[in-house]
Amino acid sequence: MESVELLAPAKINLSLDVIGQRENGYHDVRMVMQSISLADQVRVTKKNQGITITSNVANIPLNENNIAVKAWKTMAHNFHLSGGIQIHLEKRIPVEAGLAGGSSNAAAVLKAVNLLYDLRLPASNLAEIGQSLGADVAYCIEGGIALAEGIGEILTPLPTLPEAWMVLVNPGFGVSTKEVYQALNYQEVSHHPDTECLVQAIKKGDWRTVADQMVNVLEEVTVEKYPQVGEIKKALSDAGLFSLMSGSGPTVFGIAETKEKAIEAGKKMQDQWKTVLVAHTV
Template identity: 45%
Template sequence: MINHLGLKAYGKINLGLDVLRKREDGYHEVKMIMQTVGIFDKIDLIRTEEPGIQVETNLYYLPCNENNLVYKAAKLLMDEFHIEEGVKIKLKKFIPVAAGMAGGSSDAAAVLVGVNKMFGLGLTKKALMERGVRIGADVPYCIMRGTALSQGIGEILTPLPPMPQCQVLIAKPAINVSTKFVYENLHANDLKKEDHPDIDGMVEAIKRKDLYGVTSRFGNVLEKVTEKEYPVISQIKSQMISLGAVNAMMSGSGPTVFGVFTRPQAAEEAYEEMRFGQGADLAKQVYLTNFYNCKEVSNHGV
């Protein structure tokens, strides 16, 4: 019997993000390159004799009830399999919140994996992914992890070869962005051909292990909305490139910006400058990490 699991929930960035159209049901059809990075939240899953789900977090403003995705993830499986015992979920956040890095979705994915293992439910990765989409469009990817092409509303996933390793500088300004606001103001069906990034070209470059072929095609159609509303995003991108990034781009609906570096020393110097130099006026949270290419569910730290 497993009474305790330590889980790692890894964040993601979008190497490319295109919105093809707004569907009649209100959802947006997307085409994205998803990439796991080495920043992760820590989750302790503890089995309890007392029925029910308890959630604790290190951030006072996060909900500890059914409004938290980790609660929803545990409840989904515990209800389906009629689990009469309870679980306590201790969530320690490191991934920036409301930052376009799928932190909440990754936390939910890790809890699905953990509950499945703790209670011996026997669900495959595919089965977990099928259930995960009920919680959020990014959850199936966060179960898969690694490098992947994401289509549909984000639930149609095609694994891709691992990205070549490099250094990734991540910076989040002191603002939060509403994903709903960004999509509502995108007017996806009115986009011009030149507005769409070359996602197919990125896929081919990834298959060739051509890092520069990927970075030269960086594109996020949501930047059209978010950068206009928050000019600091453009300033952070420019700052990273001036400090030696091969290229820089906003992740998801923002406001997080990431820059890719091929020289470790340049990445370290850029990190110091963004944390303590002129860049400190632009970014509230700064991390230096890399691509995390492990795809196996069994390596969620359990």
């Protein structure tokens, strides 16, 4: 086996709560994440020497600063792997969008290297390696739906919800996760999610209650800095969808009652916003 190609799914946050801040600056969170059908394609190919990374987009670092390259370097160092690597990222997930595109790419590289070199590492080991790369990488190894705690590395898988369709709207610019967290004063957050109620609704397969309980405390920061995010959220709500910003933004998703309603709402959004995508949970 000389080449592996994997899908790297995006994620949305069904909730995001910040409950503390550590001395090292990292925040303690409680959030529920869900994989969706929007995905990048990641192809990893062995070569004799060196590292090359290519992509269909130009607005990501195509060098050692890319988290996908860092994933390869970590695996090569940990397991004394020889030779080089070629990574190609066919991006469909918007960049710096709150959808874990970079983390999902890194997770795909970890899984691809595991296959290419026949390391036979279980997902738990790959997730542990992923923690050193970024808070969402461990989650992206498994995907699905999970409660994430700590700085995002303590994961509790949750029962799969019935498939739901949604519209994702991105205003066409990226947002720095680090800057949003730095601007947040978690002690002044006005409205926290009821995470326990949300988890119970997920266990019952009750999407209506899940949608009613969706809260992201980072919205207060991002909407103030980027009013377009608030405008998108209102537009999706006005279209009859349950809307929430994902991660630190700026992407906002709206959950529809049916696939047809998602497609209809998506068409309404296309005239005003740069990137409008229809997806479903996976």
